[in-house]
Amino acid sequence: MRGREDEWTGLMRSAMAGDNAAYHRLLKAVTPVLRAAARRGLARAGQSPDQAEDIVQEILLAVHLKRHTWDSEAPFAPWLFAIARNKLIDTLRRRGRRVFVNIDDFAETLPGAAPQETASVGEVAAQLSTLPQRQRDVLQSIAVEAASIKDTAAKFAMSEGAVRVALHRGLAALTAKLRDD
């Protein structure tokens, strides 16, 4: 566990210094851990584990939009697990349950396998369709079609700066819709 968490901290430092590949690797590395914890939290609250993926995506969005609150001198895992716990509690509370989530749920968790069914329409996907056209196009292009910012800009005859703004606003808007729903 120690080694894994030190590696996360290192990746996050690189990510904050502008290394997008390190950031991508970090998010991929934490996702199975978050997924297993989300499933466990749902199971404990007597809920179906189907919604685990929605929770994982909400956590990832929060991690992304709040990463400036991470202190680069501090280890990454406690910060990550605090956000994850908050999101899990929020989600379960929205469904009308009072729950207690133990931080150890996250710290001592073995990575969970990806869901077999990846084509499920999750909450993020559902909210995506409510975004303004431009933000949706850009998100669709970069996330689903794996296009670069540059290619996306060319495709929609936008500047790269405008693509970046639309991408960021789209992600922020998705997060807000998920939270306020």
Next chain:
Amino acid sequence: MDTDQLIRSLAADNVHRAPRVGTVLTMALLVAAPLSILIFATFLGVRPDMMSAMRNPFFDMKFAVTLSLAIPAIIVSLHLSRPEALLRGWGWLLLLPVGLLAVAIGSEAMMAPAMPMTMRLMGKNSRVCLFAIPAMALPLLAGALFGLRHGAPSRPALAGALAGLLSAGLAATLYASHCTDDSPLFVATWYTLATAVVTAIGAAVGSKVLRY
């Protein structure tokens, strides 16, 4: 959108750099401050005997108390804007104004009283105090909540309460230069009540708007 696709879009957005919470909070308070100062200048103003009042240590003590509330509240609110942060180890900072007031009340009690205790406590401005501090605090509270929204507090109501404390502390600093009641007993009673009102508003609004 599946999780791998979401991660791809997040990685592409890594170029976006958000400012620090402290920066946003400072800017928001600087935007809100002119409104509070306008309320102060329009309805209150500096007390006429300011120059002679400055020789009275109990007048100066009011500013020490209000700033010892505002500054630690700013520090603690920024600390709590990190999701993993705990109040433990930091909460004592918020007791500074309480300690200062206790010392001030003690030293006033040891002096020959200029006025009976009930007069010092009730003062002439208790009602103004009770309205003016919250009124001047509200713009600052809105600014503080806006700034703290940029953070990720695990306890939104607590973070909102701190926004209330810091804005009440700043508003009370303005108010202290208007009010002619300098007795620490007055401050301990009416400033505290006004601060409690603002803190309660901050906690209630914060529990809604500081969720992330």
